[in-house]
Amino acid sequence: MKKNLPPSELARDSRFVRSTIMDAIMDPRNLAMSERDLGSAKLQPGRPAAADRARNLMHGIFTGEIQALEGAGRTTFDFDDDEAPFALKLDMARQCWDESRHVEISVKLGDWMGTEIGEFNEATFLYEAACATDPILRLCGVNRALEGLAIDVFNTMREFGDISGDPILEFCEDWMLADEVTHVKMGSDWLRRLTENDPERRERALEFQRGVDKLFSLGGFRGETEENPIQLARKLRAMAGFSTDEIDEISEISVQAQEDARAMSAGAAPSS
Amino acid sequence: MADPLKPRPAFAPWDRREIPGLFDVEESARRVGIYKWIEMRLFETLGGWVATVPELDVKLVLGRHCYHHAWHAELWDKRLPELREMNTTRLTVPANDAMEEFMESIREPEAPELTIEKLVGVYRVLIPRKVAAYTYHLNATSRITDAPTQRSLGFILQDEHADWTEGEMLLQSLIETEDEVDRAARRQVELEKMVLRAGGITGPGTLGEVPESVGAQVEGATA
Amino acid sequence: MSHSISLTPEAFTLVKYDAAELLAIAEAAATSVGVPDDVAISIEVDEALPNPLIASLVDDVDGTLTCWFTGGTFEDPQRQAELQRDTAKVELAAAFLRGRDRLGGGFEGAPPDGEISDRQRAIWDVYTDGRLARQGYRLNQARRRYAYRLQAGFNDVADAEYEQAWVAGAMSWDALLAVEARLADADPRPVSKKPIRRESLRPS
Numbered sequence: 001m002k003k004n005l006p007p008s009e010l011a012r013d014s015r016f017v018r019s020t021i022m023d024a025i026m027d028p029r030n031l032a033m034s035e036r037d038l039g040s041a042k043l044q045p046g047r048p049a050a051a052d053r054a055r056n057l058m059h060g061i062f063t064g065e066i067q068a069l070e071g072a073g074r075t076t077f078d079f080d081d082d083e084a085p086f087a088l089k090l091d092m093a094r095q096c097w098d099e100s101r102h103v104e105i106s107v108k109l110g111d112w113m114g115t116e117i118g119e120f121n122e123a124t125f126l127y128e129a130a131c132a133t134d135p136i137l138r139l140c141g142v143n144r145a146l147e148g149l150a151i152d153v154f155n156t157m158r159e160f161g162d163i164s165g166d167p168i169l170e171f172c173e174d175w176m177l178a179d180e181v182t183h184v185k186m187g188s189d190w191l192r193r194l195t196e197n198d199p200e201r202r203e204r205a206l207e208f209q210r211g212v213d214k215l216f217s218l219g220g221f222r223g224e225t226e227e228n229p230i231q232l233a234r235k236l237r238a239m240a241g242f243s244t245d246e247i248d249e250i251s252e253i254s255v256q257a258q259e260d261a262r263a264m265s266a267g268a269a270p271s272s
Numbered sequence: 273m274a275d276p277l278k279p280r281p282a283f284a285p286w287d288r289r290e291i292p293g294l295f296d297v298e299e300s301a302r303r304v305g306i307y308k309w310i311e312m313r314l315f316e317t318l319g320g321w322v323a324t325v326p327e328l329d330v331k332l333v334l335g336r337h338c339y340h341h342a343w344h345a346e347l348w349d350k351r352l353p354e355l356r357e358m359n360t361t362r363l364t365v366p367a368n369d370a371m372e373e374f375m376e377s378i379r380e381p382e383a384p385e386l387t388i389e390k391l392v393g394v395y396r397v398l399i400p401r402k403v404a405a406y407t408y409h410l411n412a413t414s415r416i417t418d419a420p421t422q423r424s425l426g427f428i429l430q431d432e433h434a435d436w437t438e439g440e441m442l443l444q445s446l447i448e449t450e451d452e453v454d455r456a457a458r459r460q461v462e463l464e465k466m467v468l469r470a471g472g473i474t475g476p477g478t479l480g481e482v483p484e485s486v487g488a489q490v491e492g493a494t495a
Numbered sequence: 496m497s498h499s500i501s502l503t504p505e506a507f508t509l510v511k512y513d514a515a516e517l518l519a520i521a522e523a524a525a526t527s528v529g530v531p532d533d534v535a536i537s538i539e540v541d542e543a544l545p546n547p548l549i550a551s552l553v554d555d556v557d558g559t560l561t562c563w564f565t566g567g568t569f570e571d572p573q574r575q576a577e578l579q580r581d582t583a584k585v586e587l588a589a590a591f592l593r594g595r596d597r598l599g600g601g602f603e604g605a606p607p608d609g610e611i612s613d614r615q616r617a618i619w620d621v622y623t624d625g626r627l628a629r630q631g632y633r634l635n636q637a638r639r640r641y642a643y644r645l646q647a648g649f650n651d652v653a654d655a656e657y658e659q660a661w662v663a664g665a666m667s668w669d670a671l672l673a674v675e676a677r678l679a680d681a682d683p684r685p686v687s688k689k690p691i692r693r694e695s696l697r698p699s
Contacts, residue, residue: 024575029509046613052549054645055638114642115638121573121575166649
């Protein structure tokens with residue numbers, strides 16, 4: 001079995017249909033919608049089409065968890081003993097178990113909400129964060145960026161469950177949130193340990209993470225304004241080891257990502 | 273009421289444990305190092321396979337079992353210094369070249385249509401071999417002096433049996449045609465012959481016997 | 496075509512729907528739910544609004560069934576901007592069935608769709624889907640139940656009312672209001688969490 005499996009080779013059964021994030025960003029309807037006053041984009045039970053928006057997000061969580069599982073699994077395999085410490089690989093194996101469980105929970109929540117496996121398409125940009133050849137970059141991409149996004153998404157869904165009075169959704173999202181905080185902390189701790197005497201490597205890793213965070217802001221999907229369906233979960237991120245400066249930076253990156261997406265949709269060139 | 277000062281034997285009448293065991297400290301450490309190596313290679317393989325199998329239930333089981341074997345490796349890693357092996361990487365090695373070759377073959381299938389081959393290697397060859405070796409070790413080592421190893425073996429065997437059952441059930445549900453039966457059988461035969469050449473997962477003497485025909489051929493055979 | 500059906504836009508520019516195909520699906524849906532031939536149907540599709548922004552409105556405007564849909568209502572969730580024919584037929588049939596309810600099915604006194612509450616609409620949707628299911632339409636009942644529960648509440652009373660509405664062969668607007676009242680009595684969520692729909696995807 002080769003190392004470093006590319007996203008195009010992620011194995012799926014016939015129910016899954018692949019899409020790309022660029023398709024979503026370049027959808028001509030984005031520009032049309034941006035010119036309309038559709039009110040807050042926050043995911044809330046009182047908003048129009050709340051049920052279907054929640055189902056769509058839940059399916060996105062489901063496919064995201066599959067990719068997180070695959071990413072953690074590949075990290076246990078792709079690095080030899082001299083490239084990644086044994087203890088790091090043990091943590092990744094533990095993450096495999098956790099993500100496997102999250103997929104199971106997501107399937108059950110899908111049943112609860114009436115979402116079928118493969119009902120929505122799947123983009124593999126989450127797994128792409130797990131494709132770096134330096135284990136530290138991979139940890140930053142997966143454990144800090146991807147799992148950080150998971151904290152934001154699960155917190156939004158948990159609040160949605162709480163406000164709507166859905167006991168199952170709130171219960172499940174809260175349990176998954178606990179695991180994700182652990183995963184992010186794992187990433188933060190390993191980043192610190194492995195780059196203690198290598199500030200350049202640390203900066204490279206954080207730069208990679210910024211790029212992934214921008215990608216994961218998905219043209220305004222995540223942020224701190226009314227235009228963002230997913231809200232940045234500051235308190236939980238702090239618990240997971242993100243500094244205030246880092247969280248502020250993600251917020252700024254999200255704003256930039258939204259502006260870039262608008263510009264791309266309108267045909268202009270994006271910022272760097 | 274019993275007299276608290278009355279002498280009692282150190283071993284209660286129902287505690288029939290005795291000192292002698294077949295393994296000294298070095299032999300126990302040697303085996304534990306090999307176990308750790310196998311568990312590491314196995315959890316890496318299962319983790320790597322998750323992204324390559326299209327079957328959703330298999331993906332999830334591999335993710336879960338990956339952690340089980342990683343935890344086993346961790347238990348063995350912690351046991352080694354207790355067996356006077358402070359450099360835990362020194363004994364974390366395959367029993368011999370044939371065993372290394374066997375593990376390479378176990379992890380070799382990659383294509384999405386080879387789920388049967390992947391699972392047969394682990395659940396019809398490797399894990400049954402591990403169950404045998406662990407059970408032998410559990411029965412053979414001193415119940416008093418090597419109790420910590422026995423304790424770890426007890427927990428690990430519980431996982432192995434459960435995972436073996438789950439893997440076998442997956443295989444039975446995946447094998448639907450005679451052609452697939454043949455595929456599974458071919459894969460099993462191929463790998464069994466390799467592990468036979470290795471003399472078992474800890475080399476010749478894995479289960480306490482050293483067949484003359486194998487013992488003379490395999491390098492690193494125990495005395 | 497036995498029904499007079501108009502479609503706006505006449506040609507789609509933001510999505511890959513074929514107007515003629517959508518009209519044909521609408522005709523089949525109208526026939527299947529028994530919309531009288533002499534009832535005109537007007538369909539407006541807001542193609543700027545994608546899946547999962549699924550929403551529809553239907554009113555009786557001077558005897559014409561006037562329907563509004565988001566483009567996302569007919570969209571294949573797996574294939575961006577492409578038509579999902581089976582879904583389109585179900586959604587059109589559901590809208591036309593509610594339109595029939597307004598024309599003479601007991602809902603003549605119901606306020607326009609833009610003025611009814613989310614909870615009222617949720618009950619009506621369950622009643623509609625139950626009838627469609629008995630006609631042989633393939634529906635995702637779990638989806639309907641979840642959407643209903645979001646508005647009606649996650650409790651035993653709401654679930655019991657759901658079952659009643661699903662199997663109901665007939666219902667009136669007044670009966671629906673009675674269901675709504677029972678749901679409100681049983682709902683432990685604070686009132687502020689259940690606003691009358693003030694916001695709509697449809698531009699006013």
